[in-house]
Structure formats: structure tokens, C-alpha cells
Amino acid sequence: MYAFQLTGPNAGQYREVARPKPREDELLIRVHRVGLCGTDVEMLRGTMPYFRLGWATYPVILGHEWSGTVVETGRAVDNFRVGDRVTGDVSIGCGRCVECLRGFYNLCVVKQEVGLCRGKDGAFAQCLTMPARHCYKLPDNVSLDDGAFTEPAATVVKAIRKVGFQPGATVLVAGDGPIGLLAAQAAAAYGAGWVVVSGTSPRKLQLAASLGAHAVVNVGQDDLDTFIKDQTGGLGVDYAVEASGHNAALAQCLQATRPGGTISVVGIYERPIEKLDMGMAVVRDLTICCSVASPNAFEQTLRLMATGKLQTKPLVTHVLDLADAAQAFELQQTQPEQRIKIHLRPPEKE
Ligand SMILES: [Zn+2]
Ligand SMILES: [Zn+2]
Structure with a gap:
């Protein structure tokens, strides 16, 4: 599959990489859209504090504001099906520690963050894998285009x-x-x-x-x-x-x-x-x-989006192909007046 991969500070490349395989509790998701976030710029520059903490390393595929469609489910997954339209959390907890059991998986000391830390590749790619317990189905009247705005919302x-x-x-x-x-x-x-x-x-x-x-x-x-x-x-x-x-x-x-x-x-x-x-x-x-991150907030957020109380479409000022990710980063850093949110679109065919 194709992905925009960072191999070092200010070194990003659109290239072919191995398609990830879902583990038994995971979904394989074809990415429809992914948003560019200020955090992604910090990751590109290498100034993100996660590098100093040793949480983030290169190479990494960025992208934590995404929507997509399930194309494969792991053996132990029984609550999602192929074809489901989904989005997912940025923080992935271990599921076993005291913080995770309290529901604060964003505070889990061994947490991964999608496209950010501890080797969890994100959605600047045609596909990504996600634990099913961190995924959410989009309501019928939330489009895949809008679904990529769920995480920041x-x-x-x-x-x-x-x-x-x-x-x-x-x-x-x-x-x-x-x-x-x-x-x-x-x-x-x-x-x-x-x-x-x-x-x-x-x-x-x-x-x-x-x-x-x-x-x-x-x-x-x-x-x-x-x-x-x-x-x-x-x-x-x-x-x-x-x-x-x-x-x-x-x-x-x-x-x-x-x-x-x-x-x-x-x-x-x-x-x-x-x-x-x-x-x-x-x-x-x-x-x-x-406040940081968005634990336990996706379901409410999707309901607010579904009822029109949170409108996200007017905030998307640019939609570019993933192949033009470098140009998107350029826009993000040089044209603050022109852009609000930039979305990227991976190619459909592998
Ligand atoms: Zn973000
Ligand atoms: Zn944990």
C-alpha cells in the first residue's frame, strides 16, 4: 500500500510500504480521509516532546484524525463487520492497568497514540489497523468526509x-x-x-x-x-x-x-x-x-455531529491527495490565513 512516511526530521516520503495485518482483536480499515493537525507539524519537524521522552521514533506514519471503512476483522472481533464506516481514538491503552480499568486510557503509562507514539502507525496511508475496542461506527447521517473530524471535535x-x-x-x-x-x-x-x-x-x-x-x-x-x-x-x-x-x-x-x-x-x-x-x-x-486528548468522548461527539449541533464541513478548507502530503504540510505552515483544516485523501486502489 502507499503511505506518507516520516523517516527523520523534515524527511517525509510518499512511498510503498507493507500493508499492516490485523491482530485478533483488531480491525483493518481502508482510510477514506485524514486530517492534518498541528501535532503532525511538530512530528515532522522533530520538535514534538514525545521524541525527547523517547516515546516517538522514526520511521512513523502520521495521522490520527481519520475515517474509513472496515475491510477485515480479527478472529476475536464480533461487534464490527466488513463495510462498517468507522473512526477511532487517538489513545490506545493496554486495557489491563489501573488507569485503563478506570476508563482513563489516555493516561495509561504504556499507551500508544495513533500516528504519534510507541510504534503505532497512523492513517496517512491507504490502510491502518486499530483495536476494535477503540473504534466507533459513524451514525448513518455522519458522512465519511465529516467522520474524519470526530477526533478533534x-x-x-x-x-x-x-x-x-x-x-x-x-x-x-x-x-x-x-x-x-x-x-x-x-x-x-x-x-x-x-x-x-x-x-x-x-x-x-x-x-x-x-x-x-x-x-x-x-x-x-x-x-x-x-x-x-x-x-x-x-x-x-x-x-x-x-x-x-x-x-x-x-x-x-x-x-x-x-x-x-x-x-x-x-x-x-x-x-x-x-x-x-x-x-x-x-x-x-x-x-x-x-485537558488533553479525547477519552470516552467519541460517542457523544458523534451524536452532536449527527444532530447538527457540531458542524465540521465548513472548517475543511482544503482536500488534497495523500500523494501531495508534502504540499499540505507546506500550506499548513505557511498559509495560516487561508487554511483552517486540511484533509488528505489516500488513493482507493492499491
Ligand atoms: Zn490532533
Ligand atoms: Zn493501560
């Missing part, structure tokens, strides 16, 4: 569920990238009464408004804190979701959240944050709640 759903939104809450979503645009929708689905999205791209902020945000603020032009205080009777928002990964945006969240409020952090920061006024967070009794 589930990351957001899990983060929002973790902070426990109160119905009618006021919410700031900092960030107008794919995670921010999903977070604004998920906040509304979880009962938020007023959602404001902040960012720097007029085009993406306009999209946020069309997807249901009640207000948008371009932080390059307007003062976010003044706007939020004006709209909330001087108090600030009940919840902020930091979805941009920018240090300044986290500082804005601290400022814009009302005393006693909660900040959900899903952005990933390239460098340690130095100038953060934590004293202000303490004296205002804020709760800061971090």
Missing part, C-alpha cells in the same frame, strides 16, 4: 464536559482556529447562553458568527476586555476556553473571566509561559482546568 467535547458548564453561562472562546470554532459550537451544545469568540482572522471570525457565536472580537483591532466587561455588566464571563495556544490569549482569559469563574485550557503552548499574572487568578478565585 471529541477533544473539545471532553474539555468542555470536564469543566461542567452551567446552562445559560457566558463563555469566551479564545482562538478562531479549528479547535476554537468547534469549542464555540460545543459550548452552545452544552447550554451556554452567550458565546463570544476572539481571534485575529476576519474570515474565521465571520465563520464563527455563522456557526452560532453571539459575538466575535478581532483582538488585533478591538480591546477584548472592554468589550466583555461592557456585555457582562462589568463582571466578566463565567467560563473561558483557551483554544489558541498563544500565551497572550491565556492572559486575556485570566482577565476576562469573572471572579469565581473557570478557564478551560485546550491550547498547547510551544514555550513555557513567563509573564502570566497568577496572583490575579488566585485573588479572583479562578479555576484553571487543563
